Amino acid sequence: MRASLLELERHDWEALRCGCRESGAHLPETFSRLLEARTIEETVGYRLDGHLEEQSMLFEVAPHAVPVILAALNEDLPAFVRSHFLTVLWRLVTGESHRSEAEAGSPDLEEDCCAGAREGIWLLYHEAASGDVETALDILEFVDPDEARFEAFRSALQDRLKRKRS
Template sequence: MRASIRELRRHDWSALRCGCGQSGAHLAESFSRLLNARSTQETIGYTLENHLEVQSMLFEVAPHAVPVMLTALGEDLHDSVRGHFLGMLEYLVTGESHQSEIEAGRPDLEEECIAAVREGIVVLYTEAASGDAEAAFDILEFVDEDEDRLGYYRSVLAARRSP
């Protein structure tokens, strides 16, 4: 079994609030479909938008989704799913807790997401080196506290792309 599926199963999604107004129970199916998709067609109807976040306002499910997406980025994913996960990670590290989450005692979901991304930061540097560097660096700018490392990778990868 893939590590991303194990990570997905580690969480009790039904106990978490989702941006759609339901519990996060349905996210296990959405994630499974995305993780197993081999074509863009197979991803239709399965998105994390308006579930983890709504207009960059984060919900309780968000920080739990981060390790699933990071683990998946280290695996074989369809390009559209890889792009979706990278986009979602950027929303999660730049967003803020929805008012309902603040009222429920979760005012720092963005900090939880940033901390979760930092735990798997090497995955983003791997993505920058061998995948979508621009998307990876968009996330790394918000999460990597080591400016020397960020600058080094930017310069090395920029030099590699130069003619």
């Protein structure tokens, strides 16, 4: 039993607007394919780009995807899937609502994405300490309300990277 798949099932994706101009009904399959992939070839045709966001413009499905991504990052994933999820999460927390979403009454999807990402703040710090340092720190810069903590972690991680390179 995987937490990411359980979280995926909690949402009514069909009732949510997707960036591809359809409902989000196809997203559970996309997420499942990514979560189960062990080779890059298995992900062909299954990306989140253009669905949760398009050029950092967010759609209604975006905040619902954040906890799925966080749950997935807590699992054993191939590096290419982990990297895709981190990049997508970065786009979600740094984006803004697509004009169509603002007109539909959801002008602050980025705030919802940031709030969702805050729920996994220590997972993101773990990722920064042991995985993709730069992307995780870029996400944390937007979601961690404790600037002193963020700067302390960033400084410590940069010092560690400098020592490794020396």
